[in-house]
Amino acid sequence: MNLPIRSKTTDGQYLIGPNGETNVPGTTRLDTSTMPSNDTDARPLVRTFDVFDTLIARRCIEPSTIFVMVEKRSGLKGFSKARRQAELNVIKDTHDLDLIYAELAKLLDTDPLQLAALKAMELDIERENLIPIQENMTRVRHGDVLVSDMYLGHATIREFVKRAGLVQKVGLVVTNDGKKTGRIWPAILQNLRISEHLGDNAHSDVKMPEQFEIPSRHTRLSDPSKVENVLLQLGLRQLAELCRETRLRTWSENADLRFIQIIQANLNFPMMLMASIDLAHLVRKLKRKTVLFSSRDCDMWIPLFEEVARRMGVACDARYFYTSRQAKMAPSESYVDYARSLFTDDALIVDICGTGWSIAHMADRLGISRLPVYLLHKLPSAKSYEAMSKTPDSCQFFSLIGPAEQGVFNTLLEMCNYSDHGMVCDVRTIDDSAIPVFADDLRNEQEMAAVKAQMDTFHLAVSLMEHYDLNQILQLDKSSIVTVGSALYANLSQHQHLRHIYGKSHVEEETRVRGTIGCR
Template structure:
């Protein structure tokens, strides 16, 4: 028997003072040669499927239809070889001779594909550890691959990723003899070439037939390994429904996104806090790039030159745009808040119907005091001020609406300062080429700015709800004016999750002030409840920026519509079909619907998991008796939420528990209590 030696050695990693993975070392020690499959075993591509490489080339070169032609060319090349050599194996040269007639195009095309392969290939760490153990034992290491690439090229790819094998056996070398792993014929050839018996070889590979069944049939021991993508797609800690929604798209964008996610997954990225990480990395990152990509495409069509990112949501949008290296449009932060936009309208009686219901909202069972409201809104209280107090909301609003002179006195200076700030930020850019960007929903702030400027300005929003302010220049990226209905209803039922993605830890702006020639925001003091939310916001933004860093090289060649569709379906799924861990972890994050105020409750207080009901068109009228006839509204609400009418004791318990632990945890506590209570009663009998 020939003496087999290896020229490459490595030092084994050490954990807790022990040599890493003794069981693998013991297993490998019984063999003289350790053999590996290459693609999806020693190396993996950062794409969902191997064809993702072709989609990447198509998008990068703007060669429409290239991916489909490349796939077809390989199929034809394999068929030609089968007719000639009774072999379905082929080579890269054969494929490109089918794809192009011109020799220069063939050469350039092959170089382009090899560059793309090199860009996406990475070492599969899990199997590299087996390789390292084999090296430490001074075993001879070989690679066996069914691949159309030349053995020399495969060797280059391996060495570029820190893997050095002693010999490579590739089907592209032997395809004319119909020798490859798939039919098992390459394994006896390996034994003959190495002058060694099958019992002295162990083979590792991911393909059940060619790497496991065929090698075992040849007398070679084999280990069936997993793949990076299989591990991601089977990780039950993650929301696999969302992952499969993206997987089933099978386009360039889905290939890249899941390929990058799989790379992170195999590195252990999702091992701790998987739900928060997936929410930040995938949901938040995908929505953010879909939003920005659509803004850029529409801006180009409509000749928008400057976009103003409204605070506080604008801070994270700017951070992402900076990271993506956006340079084809001017963008900057624009200090804003609902209070800042709407308060100046108090000097315009024609806008009272917009401003008053938002600035002075109805509060169930409350009395109304103008002095308190002025202080709440940070408006100055005149020295000779005569307070107004009312128990009836309609009477209160009627009275304060009939105070034109008072409101002009109170707000004129602030209004003039705000208009000056608007003018400075817009600068010399024509209003027709300016756009505002915010997360969206009712758009009262945008409506107020249009009223102040007496002009319709372009706006970009994640979505606008049914009944929202609308003009031809307003764009809801995922949904607009509540359409499509099912998506709009779903997102509005879990809107706190979207707002969490765009949250920022900076204070809310009250108004602008001018100091010399510069404008500055007057900021609201943040309360403890608002600050306590920062922990979650920073964590989610950190994972989102990981996604942005990963996706940045591909962002410019991605499709706005494709990203929008994937993000819409992903958001619909998490809101209506979250995993139990997503419900628990995300549902416990504190949220305030009135930004800057202390009315903080867990997100689960509002987030409803039920899929929104959409009335079908032209539904025949149901004339059957109402089964809830005679019920009180409270009983109807109880039945709608819980499927039964709650007893008074449980109703009180939920009122106490929901704000503290969230609806889902409250459900569990009450069910546990009821179950134990029944056991106690049964025991007492």
């Protein structure tokens, strides 16, 4: 597939702000902890929540897409249009799903058995598309009340929120238009005091409750973020939906950890997906059977690549290669033997970024020529390294992002792909089993929590791929892959806040490694 893109950038604006602003219309917070209470009022104090696009969302984003899915799965042409029309025909009066389908029967001239099957199919597809909006779900407490304007009944909505992970014991009020008209609020206020209402509709969830002096908060978390909207505009709908689902399913009260989660969901994961497709094409082209992913930066990458390779029909063995600049430039005899055992005629070396200096020296030490090396970002040669020892002509380099690329920073890319183990400084071999030897890890508790958050988010995104066929993305041509990958990388490179989270230990380790290999 060839994307109609003329530029690597979007509109010149941040897709995620450099200090962590996501450009996702979010929730305006209201602190109710200091609100005055009326001790003489016997009504319980609760919070109320809208349900759809507030606590739960649809994987397919728009509700009408459910009808398109029913039409595709059932093979009944015209279903989607007729289903929308049937709802419009009954919406002015009290209605439920049964009444909508009774109207649909008239429009489609459908027999009762087929109609029942279609209705069951619609509910099944709704269930399949349910995802939690985790940030808002965590706000719900026992005794709170869910209030929904919906054609689905109490039992179905309770099943849906439970399926999405809501375990709190809550009340549920369902009407067709109680929030929209405001008529439901006096009825609720007769029995309960409401400290706040949270919902996604500016009219029904903000304007109307405020008319009854109910504090309200407007949430738009279910709306696609700017990155997700760009992917939608490029025609990469399933990738946009996958990024959105990952974002909605994650949440942390800690601002740094939330920043990390969004970076992974909206920038790093889709960029690594682009690189995985590019790499799979290269593995097939070079007919390599062993793909060696360099530690530590490639730790998260392996399961993503394996899934992409499986879907693309590329058969290979992806392995974790214990390595570092220190291990390659000052190797023990044991490490040399370990590298020799891996650098076979079938092998392809993979790393996130680098100049290729240390791997070229390792290949040269082993007497290997034209060792294929894939770097997501191939950096230009470094003067300090070349002053020590020029890069041998022992490797054949391939990359997604070339050394001439401007406005991208490999340090931030490395930070986004940290592993939770220390740097490899050696490998010992026992009965053909490689035992890694790690240097002391200089990262503190806060940094390790950030690493865990980004690894958890990335692995979540990989696990969610099972819900998407992604065939359109997997068929992208090289030009489109580079265009999308470069745009994501350029935006990622604007997030200097990553240096605030990881910078101290990164500089300390870089200084130590350079000292060990004799680079000043």
